[in-house]
Amino acid sequence: MDLVELVRQAGVVGAGGAGFPTHVKLNAEAEYLIINAAECEPLLQTDQFLMRERAMELVAGILLAKAQVKAQKAVIAVKGKYIREVRCLEDAISQLDADIAIHDLQNFYPAGDEQMTVFEVTGRSVPPGGIPLNVGCVVSNVMTMINVFEASQNIPVIEKYVSILGEVREPRVIKVPVGTSFDTCLEAAGGTTISDFCIIRGGPMMGGMIDQSQQPGMSITKTDGALIVIPSDHYLVTRAKETEIQMLNRARACIQCGFCTEQCPRYLIGHPLHPHKMMKAVKYAEDFNESHHEALLCCGCGVCEMYSCPMGISPRQVNFYIAGKLREKGIRYQHDDSEVIARDGREFRKVPPARLISRLDLNKYDHQPLKEFREVSSDRVCISMWQHIGAGSQPVVKVGDVISKGQLIGEIPEGKLGAMIHASISGRVTEVSDNQVVIARSQGS
Known part of the structure; x- marks a missing residue:
C-alpha cells in the first residue's frame, strides 16, 4: 500500500485548523514541501511542544511526504525565537541524515498563514484565489507530518495534542482521545480560575468563541489545537457576540482611512484585496456582484479589525458578509493570470505579536508557564x-x-x-x- 493510501486509510487531515484531507494534498508533485511550524496565532504552544518532544517523528514524516510529492526541497518554516525547538529539529535532522532545511521566520502575525509562509520561504506569491501548488509548493502542519509518519505505521488519527491556556489553574499541553469533552480537558488543567467564562477554540484571532451554554456539547476534533479560557466580559467575547445587523450598522462609521488595506497580509503579497473598499461597498451598494469579488480573497486573519482599524469596526466581517452574498449567487473569484508582485513596504507593515497581544488585552496569558505534560483518558x-x-x-x-x-x-x-x-x-x-x-x-x- 503506497503512502497516499495509508494516509487516506488513517484519516489524516490538516491538523493546524483547516482540516484539508492530507491524502489529497500528497497526491501531487511540487518543488517545495514546506512545513508550517510558526504557531501562527498568539498564545498557542502546542506546535512548540511537538517540535521539542516529537522531533524525530516529525522529521521522519517530512521525509516520507517529500519523497511522495517528489519535492526538490523540504523546508521547516519556524520562528527564529524558538531556540530550543530549532535545536531539537536540528538534532533530529542530523540523526536521520535528512535533507531538510530550516527557514528562520521573523516573529510577526500571521507568519503561519499558508500563503505568508510560501512567500517567506520562496519569495513567490500564490495567485489570488489560488493554492500553494500553483507556485510549486505543498504546505503542511507540524502535527500533520507526525500523523503522516504514524499512518505509515498503520496508526490512525485518534488522539490530539491540545494546549489548555488562560484562566485555568494548571496551564498545560495534554494528549486526549479525539472526541474528549471540553469539560474533561479543562479538568486536566486543574479547572478554571473563574466561574463566568468563555472558551476560545483555537487562537484569539481566528478561533471560535464558545460560551458556557454551548460547552457541554463540545468535544475535541482532529483540528483542535488549543482551548483558551477568558472572562465572559472580555473584549474578544463582546466582539464575537456582535450581531450581523450591529456589524453592518457600525460599518457606516468607516472613515476610509485605508489602514485596514495597508496592513492586510494578502494585499501586501500582491492580492487585489482592499478591505476599505469593501467597507464602502457595504455602506452604499444595493447589491453585490462580480465587481465585489475581491472580498472572496479574505483569509480571515483579523489584522484589519483587531489591529489596524482606528474605529474598532469590522472589515473582516464585512468581507465575510459580502463573500457570503456572492457565493449564494455562485460567484467565484477568477484570477486574470497576471503576475502577482508583492507590494513595496511589506517588511515594514508586519504586525508584531507583542503589540497585537496588548491590543487584544491578553498580556496576562502571554508566555504562560506550562505544567507538566499529561495524557488524559476518557x-x-x-x-x-x-x-x-x-x-x-x-x-x-x-x-x-x-x-x-x-x-x-x-x-x-x-x-x-x-x-x-x-x-x-x-x-x-x-x-x-x-x-x-x-x-x-x-x-x-
Missing part, C-alpha cells in the same frame, strides 16, 4: 463526522456495536472529498447520527 467520546473540509463521513457502525480503539467508524462518501474517522477508545456505541458517533468505554477496557 470514558466517553463524542466523535464528530465533520472534522475536515469536504463532506461529512458516513457512520459504518450502529448502536450496540462493541468496537476496538482504532476501528473504522466513519467512511468517506463515494466520490466526495473527505476523511476516514476511527474510534478513539474501545467500548460500546451508544449513539449514531449523521453528525456524530458516541462511544462509552466498556468495563475493564
Whole structure:
C-alpha cells in the first residue's frame, strides 16, 4: 500500500485548523514541501511542544511526504525565537541524515498563514484565489507530518495534542482521545480560575468563541489545537457576540482611512484585496456582484479589525458578509493570470505579536508557564463526522456495536472529498447520527 493510501486509510487531515484531507494534498508533485511550524496565532504552544518532544517523528514524516510529492526541497518554516525547538529539529535532522532545511521566520502575525509562509520561504506569491501548488509548493502542519509518519505505521488519527491556556489553574499541553469533552480537558488543567467564562477554540484571532451554554456539547476534533479560557466580559467575547445587523450598522462609521488595506497580509503579497473598499461597498451598494469579488480573497486573519482599524469596526466581517452574498449567487473569484508582485513596504507593515497581544488585552496569558505534560483518558467520546473540509463521513457502525480503539467508524462518501474517522477508545456505541458517533468505554477496557 503506497503512502497516499495509508494516509487516506488513517484519516489524516490538516491538523493546524483547516482540516484539508492530507491524502489529497500528497497526491501531487511540487518543488517545495514546506512545513508550517510558526504557531501562527498568539498564545498557542502546542506546535512548540511537538517540535521539542516529537522531533524525530516529525522529521521522519517530512521525509516520507517529500519523497511522495517528489519535492526538490523540504523546508521547516519556524520562528527564529524558538531556540530550543530549532535545536531539537536540528538534532533530529542530523540523526536521520535528512535533507531538510530550516527557514528562520521573523516573529510577526500571521507568519503561519499558508500563503505568508510560501512567500517567506520562496519569495513567490500564490495567485489570488489560488493554492500553494500553483507556485510549486505543498504546505503542511507540524502535527500533520507526525500523523503522516504514524499512518505509515498503520496508526490512525485518534488522539490530539491540545494546549489548555488562560484562566485555568494548571496551564498545560495534554494528549486526549479525539472526541474528549471540553469539560474533561479543562479538568486536566486543574479547572478554571473563574466561574463566568468563555472558551476560545483555537487562537484569539481566528478561533471560535464558545460560551458556557454551548460547552457541554463540545468535544475535541482532529483540528483542535488549543482551548483558551477568558472572562465572559472580555473584549474578544463582546466582539464575537456582535450581531450581523450591529456589524453592518457600525460599518457606516468607516472613515476610509485605508489602514485596514495597508496592513492586510494578502494585499501586501500582491492580492487585489482592499478591505476599505469593501467597507464602502457595504455602506452604499444595493447589491453585490462580480465587481465585489475581491472580498472572496479574505483569509480571515483579523489584522484589519483587531489591529489596524482606528474605529474598532469590522472589515473582516464585512468581507465575510459580502463573500457570503456572492457565493449564494455562485460567484467565484477568477484570477486574470497576471503576475502577482508583492507590494513595496511589506517588511515594514508586519504586525508584531507583542503589540497585537496588548491590543487584544491578553498580556496576562502571554508566555504562560506550562505544567507538566499529561495524557488524559476518557470514558466517553463524542466523535464528530465533520472534522475536515469536504463532506461529512458516513457512520459504518450502529448502536450496540462493541468496537476496538482504532476501528473504522466513519467512511468517506463515494466520490466526495473527505476523511476516514476511527474510534478513539474501545467500548460500546451508544449513539449514531449523521453528525456524530458516541462511544462509552466498556468495563475493564
